[in-house]
Amino acid sequence: MLLPAFSLIRREYLRWIRAPTWVISGLMSPILYLILFGQAFDLGKLLPPGVPPSVLSSALSGAPSYFSYFAVGMVAFASVTAAMFSGTGIIFDKQLGILQRILSTPISRRSVFLSSLVFRGTLTLIPAFLVVGFALLLAHVPDVAGLTVGGGITVVDALQFVVAALVLSVAFTALFLSFGFAAQRIESYFGVVTILQLPILLTSNAMYPTSIMPAWLQYVVGINPISLAVNVMRMSLFGTAGYTYAAWVYLLGLLAWACLFVLLALLLASRALRSGGGPGGGSLSRAIAE
Amino acid sequence: MVDLVETGETPARPREVVVDARDLRMVYPPSKAGTKGTVAVDGVSFQVHGGEIFGFLGPNGAGKTTTISMLTTLLTPTSGRATIEGIDVSARPHDVRRKLGLVFQKSTADEELTGRENMLIEAGLYGLAGPDVSAHATELLTQMDLASSADRLVKTYSGGMRRRLELAVGMVHKPRLIFLDEPTLGLDPQGRAGFWRYIRSLRDSKGLTVFLTTHYLDEADQLCDRIAVIDHGKVIAIGTPDELKDSLGGDTLELTVAPGSPDPTPLLQAMPGVSSVTKVRDTYRVKCSNGESLVPRSVLGATQAGINVVGVTVTKPTLDEVFLHLTGHSYREEGVPNGPSSGSGGDGAPAPGGA
Numbered sequence: 298m299l300l301p302a303f304s305l306i307r308r309e310y311l312r313w314i315r316a317p318t319w320v321i322s323g324l325m326s327p328i329l330y331l332i333l334f335g336q337a338f339d340l341g342k343l344l345p346p347g348v349p350p351s352v353l354s355s356a357l358s359g360a361p362s363y364f365s366y367f368a369v370g371m372v373a374f375a376s377v378t379a380a381m382f383s384g385t386g387i388i389f390d391k392q393l394g395i396l397q398r399i400l401s402t403p404i405s406r407r408s409v410f411l412s413s414l415v416f417r418g419t420l421t422l423i424p425a426f427l428v429v430g431f432a433l434l435l436a437h438v439p440d441v442a443g444l445t446v447g448g449g450i451t452v453v454d455a456l457q458f459v460v461a462a463l464v465l466s467v468a469f470t471a472l473f474l475s476f477g478f479a480a481q482r483i484e485s486y487f488g489v490v491t492i493l494q495l496p497i498l499l500t501s502n503a504m505y506p507t508s509i510m511p512a513w514l515q516y517v518v519g520i521n522p523i524s525l526a527v528n529v530m531r532m533s534l535f536g537t538a539g540y541t542y543a544a545w546v547y548l549l550g551l552l553a554w555a556c557l558f559v560l561l562a563l564l565l566a567s568r569a570l571r572s573g574g575g576p577g578g579g580s581l582s583r584a585i586a587e
Numbered sequence: 588m589v590d591l592v593e594t595g596e597t598p599a600r601p602r603e604v605v606v607d608a609r610d611l612r613m614v615y616p617p618s619k620a621g622t623k624g625t626v627a628v629d630g631v632s633f634q635v636h637g638g639e640i641f642g643f644l645g646p647n648g649a650g651k652t653t654t655i656s657m658l659t660t661l662l663t664p665t666s667g668r669a670t671i672e673g674i675d676v677s678a679r680p681h682d683v684r685r686k687l688g689l690v691f692q693k694s695t696a697d698e699e700l701t702g703r704e705n706m707l708i709e710a711g712l713y714g715l716a717g718p719d720v721s722a723h724a725t726e727l728l729t730q731m732d733l734a735s736s737a738d739r740l741v742k743t744y745s746g747g748m749r750r751r752l753e754l755a756v757g758m759v760h761k762p763r764l765i766f767l768d769e770p771t772l773g774l775d776p777q778g779r780a781g782f783w784r785y786i787r788s789l790r791d792s793k794g795l796t797v798f799l800t801t802h803y804l805d806e807a808d809q810l811c812d813r814i815a816v817i818d819h820g821k822v823i824a825i826g827t828p829d830e831l832k833d834s835l836g837g838d839t840l841e842l843t844v845a846p847g848s849p850d851p852t853p854l855l856q857a858m859p860g861v862s863s864v865t866k867v868r869d870t871y872r873v874k875c876s877n878g879e880s881l882v883p884r885s886v887l888g889a890t891q892a893g894i895n896v897v898g899v900t901v902t903k904p905t906l907d908e909v910f911l912h913l914t915g916h917s918y919r920e921e922g923v924p925n926g927p928s929s930g931s932g933g934d935g936a937p938a939p940g941g942a
């Protein structure tokens with residue numbers, strides 16, 4: 298029963314291992330942000346001299362420096378950016394008739410979607426961890442701000458960090474996959490994705506603390522899935538005791554988003570896959586347009 | 588509609604009905620609001636029996652691919668019913684998909700994968716894996732003359748190699764029924780002959796049932812046990828190639844006599860098997876069911892009557908003539924708008940690769 302889904306994952310894996318280009322392109326903007334924006338925009342430098350570091354630290358969710366605060370935000374941004382590419386494969390498969398061939402076999406429609414979600418969702422974690430590694434490395438470069446984490450990170454902290462990153466990846470992979478199933482052409486797909494990218498990033502606390510925002514923005518930022526994930530990740534890396542309970546609340550909220558996006562994607566995918574796609578795949582797109 | 592259905596020897600050998608299409612219709616929704624939808628298939632009924640090679644012959648845009656898509660569960664018919672081995676395609680599509688193999692009109696192999704990987708992944712989609720499956724895949728690749736390129740990426744394949752790979756992929760799960768949408772498109776003459784041999788041998792050794800579409804009259808004639816001629820979404824004739832050709836009144840014998848000879852028409856009309864005689868200058872065109880045997884008889888008869896015969900030819904009817912007779916336009920002219928009745932079939936031809 299799992300073999301058909303595994304075959305699809307194997308196909309995606311083989312394709313990816315031969316041309317892992319999108320990992321590079323997905324990494325581009327987060328890395329640029331880290332070495333340019335993160336270095337230049339050091340909020341800590343705006344404080345008058347003599348202010349104790351704890352003041353800054355408490356405004357930055359316990360991060361020892363602005364860059365450390367910002368770097369964790371970029372981890373989340375990296376996986377969201379990488380997830381933006383997850384829907385493209387579906388569109389090409391549709392246009393090339395490969396999806397039709399898959400649909401003519403007895404594999405269940407749900408497996409087609411879920412195998413994509415599992416593979417793409419996992420892949421999306423790679424850039425996230427590469428960004429962590431890169432930010433940690435920067436700390437060892439003279440005159441460059443880097444990510445420094447608090448001592449005493451426990452296994453639970455590390456696990457929380459990974460789970461938050463994974464749930465965030467799955468949520469956005471599902472969202473963008475559903476756009477891939479719904480879109481007929483790569484242009485319209487990237488149209489939607491580019492429109493969404495900046496608002497999603499800017500309405501989160503990935504780049505600056507919620508406390509400096511106007512109240513109306515704070516509400517939006519509070520429920521943004523990126524904020525939820527970033528909160529958990531910051532607590533795990535810089536956390537002090539007492540944060541744990543809040544972390545679970547954030548994780549739960551993030552999980553709710555993930556469920557919502559997965560359900561939406563399942564709906565759109567099964568709608569798109571139901572009538573299989575006739576000659577040229579035209580009816581496939583029509584099924585979505587109606 | 589010419590009624591040639593189920594004549595000849597078919598009732599003598601009662602065979603299992605593998606594909607049963609009843610009044611299938613497909614109307615594509617309009618692409619722009621306010622325009623009318625396209626009637627691609629307009630009430631098509633036919634049956635395909637176990638172990639036969641059944642051909643769907645028709646020009647571009649006739650509705651061949653659409654019919655295949657409905658039979659293979661990729662499209663839901665607007666109306667009508669179809670069963671595969673007794674299973675309804677609309678009610679139980681999942682079970683139907685297990686029963687059949689399908690080769691699409693356009694290449695669907697994954698270019699970034701090797702031929703062998705494409706085959707093994709397809710097998711996996713049917714829940715098949717293991718050494719037996721790999722061995723079978725290798726065997727199929729060898730039969731399709733792809734053994735030496737099996738481990739190259741498909742994007743390095745030539746058009747004909749891709750076509751042959753599609754066939755191998757379609758057979759990897761050993762289906763007993765296979766749909767082939769223009770399987771020999773783009774194959775060289777050698778490749779086509781090889782493919783015909785291969786399909787016949789599968790039919791003979793494994794009892795494979797084949798449903799194929801084709802543009803090629805000679806392919807329909809030589810490869811298929813029975814043919815359905817389809818035009819503008821309607822089946823206009825079904826039968827064996829010979830039945831279809833016989834429907835034209837059989838062979839044509841042309842007898843040319845020396846100028847000034849007496850008229851042989853009464854004599855010819857009296858001969859058995861002759862249905863009509865028409866005169867074109869000094870040539871008498873005789874429609875008959877038994878062209879060859881009429882040659883000696885007519886020449887002898889005419890000579891005895893003092894008629895000087897200077898030439899005689901026999902032509903067998905071709906499917907092209909059948910087509911001309913059934914549709915009022917020759918098969919080869921299809922798509923060239925030269926009259927009110929033609930042109931409408933050609934304008935619907937989907938652009939290759941258009942999505």
Ligand SMILES: Nc1ncnc2c1ncn2[C@@H]1O[C@H](COP(=O)(O)OP(=O)(O)OP(=O)(O)O)[C@@H](O)[C@H]1O
Nearest residue numbers: 576579580615625627647648649650651652653935
């Ligand atoms: N997805 C689609 N949406 C709308 N109309 C379609 C679609 N696919 C096919 N048609 C129309 O349906 C008719 C039949 O098309 P179909 O592809 O079944 O023909 P065909 O016999 O396979 O032709 P060919 O020999 O060119 O492959 C054509 O008029 C075509 O324009």
Ligand SMILES: [Mg+2]
Nearest residue numbers: 651652653692
């Ligand atoms: Mg076709």
